[in-house]
């Protein structure tokens with residue numbers, strides 16, 4: 001950790017202060033950023049211990065007399081200074097079966113179906129939700145649990161009426177939805193205000209429970225249902 005004194009002007013965000021440090025005192029200070037508008041998801045860090053986008057966090061949000069501590073996301077390995085290696089997330093992404101839609105199926109959707117999945121498309125892949133999730137952060141269950149960002153992607157696919165893929169078995173086994181214990185920390189830090197837990201994870205859990213743990217369905221599958229397999 002290193003301390004710097006930065007002259008602050010009205011309207012400055014934490015990323016501005018980091019840029020000022022780079023241009024005056026530490027030209028080799030590594031930080032990832034791109035849009036400075038809260039849309040590329042690159043500038044994620046922990047600001048006074050709270051995961052957030054440095055380009056969207058105003059310095060005026062903190063008491064004037066106190067210093068601000070900026071650290072890299074803890075859940076991912078540090079490459080240098082504030083830059084972390086988030087490539088694990090892209091590997092998880094590849095494990096998700098993509099949208100499946102045959103050419104001759106009806107391409108129409110109702111507005112309510114569009115509304116239901118629209119918020120999932122706002123994800124900017126900042127990975128702040130992955131950073132704060134204790135399953136990944138404290139227990140390091142990266143092989144077992146895909147994390148909240150990918151539950152959002154899976155929910156977007158599963159709730160899309162045009163999608164013909166069947167991912168329930170993967171959601172349960174490969175992506176480990178059962179590891180989430182609904183603490184809602186991911187929802188709290190999402191800069192896009194996606195209601196990750198209530199709108200994505202809980203419906204996925206309900207679908208898995210209906211499919212694998214409903215006793216009536218189990219009896220049906222073991223008896224009559226079996227005869228109707230195609």
Ligand code: SF4
Nearest residue numbers: 133180182183184186
């Ligand atoms: S609600 Fe689930 S996915 Fe979100 S932070 Fe908590 S354990 Fe992780």
Ligand code: SF4
Nearest residue numbers: 123124126127129190
């Ligand atoms: S769901 Fe929200 S917090 Fe998670 S990666 Fe997407 S935008 Fe970031």
Ligand code: FES
Nearest residue numbers: 035036041043055
């Ligand atoms: S620089 Fe793009 S989200 Fe912060």
